[in-house]
Amino acid sequence: MNVQELGKILGDMYNKAPHGKQVAKIHLFGVKYADVIQRNHYSVKDIVAASGINSSYATEVSKGIKLSEYVIPRD
Numbered sequence: 001m002n003v004q005e006l007g008k009i010l011g012d013m014y015n016k017a018p019h020g021k022q023v024a025k026i027h028l029f030g031v032k033y034a035d036v037i038q039r040n041h042y043s044v045k046d047i048v049a050a051s052g053i054n055s056s057y058a059t060e061v062s063k064g065i066k067l068s069e070y071v072i073p074r075d
Helices: 003-016 022-039 044-051 055-067
Strands: none
Touching: 003 022, 003 044, 022 055, 044 055
């Protein structure tokens, strides 16, 4: 999986999220894909840029990556 593919997934998760749940979906993306992002040393900023969402959400993806050590996604 490359940066562009991750960006597309992130953009889809954000755009398909119910109103008020977009940031939670960004965190979930970070949790679900933390291993891929860290293993390949991908830049979170590059992934967010590839997603087409606001660049300020890179912080939220990073939070999700940190949370991945402590949580397991249900879906």
